Amino acid sequence: MTGLKKVKTAVFISGRGSNLNNLIKFSKTKKSPIIIDLVISDKKAFGLKYADQYKIKKKIISFKSIKIAEKKCLIILKKRNIELICLAGFMRILSKNFIKKFKGIIINIHPSYLPKYKGLNTSLRALKNNEKFSGCTVHYVSSKLDSGKVILQKKVRITKNETEISLDRKIIKEEHKLYPAAISKILY
Ligand code: GAR
Numbered sequence: 311m312t313g314l315k316k317v318k319t320a321v322f323i324s325g326r327g328s329n330l331n332n333l334i335k336f337s338k339t340k341k342s343p344i345i346i347d348l349v350i351s352d353k354k355a356f357g358l359k360y361a362d363q364y365k366i367k368k369k370i371i372s373f374k375s376i377k378i379a380e381k382k383c384l385i386i387l388k389k390r391n392i393e394l395i396c397l398a399g400f401m402r403i404l405s406k407n408f409i410k411k412f413k414g415i416i417i418n419i420h421p422s423y424l425p426k427y428k429g430l431n432t433s434l435r436a437l438k439n440n441e442k443f444s445g446c447t448v449h450y451v452s453s454k455l456d457s458g459k460v461i462l463q464k465k466v467r468i469t470k471n472e473t474e475i476s477l478d479r480k481i482i483k484e485e486h487k488l489y490p491a492a493i494s495k496i497l498y
Pocket of ligand 1: 323327400430
């Protein structure tokens with residue numbers, strides 16, 4: 311990144327929003343290449359409280375009709391000149407058409423060491439398969455689920471007596487380091 315202009319970013323969420331909160335905090339640091347301008351959620355998610363807390367514009371868009379939802383998203387993204395979308399626990403799959411029409415970059419964070427464990431319940435499935443490690447991955451978004459090019463990933467060791475809760479807790483901690491690092495990696 312050159313000069314002082316920070317990349318205008320939208321964060322898409324569906325739930326708790328701990329990554330959103332973490333990205334907002336990161337965006338407030340001097341070294342951050344992004345400014346968070348918009349939060350989009352497909353429902354009344356808990357994480358929207360962080361948008362309120364930091365006075366960031368928020369928009370709830372129902373995804374009952376994906377076509378209409380994506381159209382609405384594209385309009386607001388364009389209006390606000392958004393250049394980067396960070397998916398952060400956004401539990402919808404964006405269409406090929408949306409990805410093509412949005413002229414900026416779209417990235418996602420996923421709670422597994424991809425290409426292992428795409429989709430949901432990643433920690434539970436890793437535990438059931440007696441894996442030695444899981445992890446998290448930040449990747450570019452393509453129209454295939456959890457399959458775009460990897461930007462950064464981090465392994466997390468699975469210990470004896472590990473539970474889904476304890477593993478999720480370890481992974482989310484790593485996610486909070488990995489997402490800002492991946493953003494810096496692609497924008498600087
Ligand atoms: C995170 O673990 C994120 O990796 C995962 O949802 C959680 C959201 O937590 N995303 C996916 O599973 C996407 N396929 P948060 O709402 O506290 O950021």
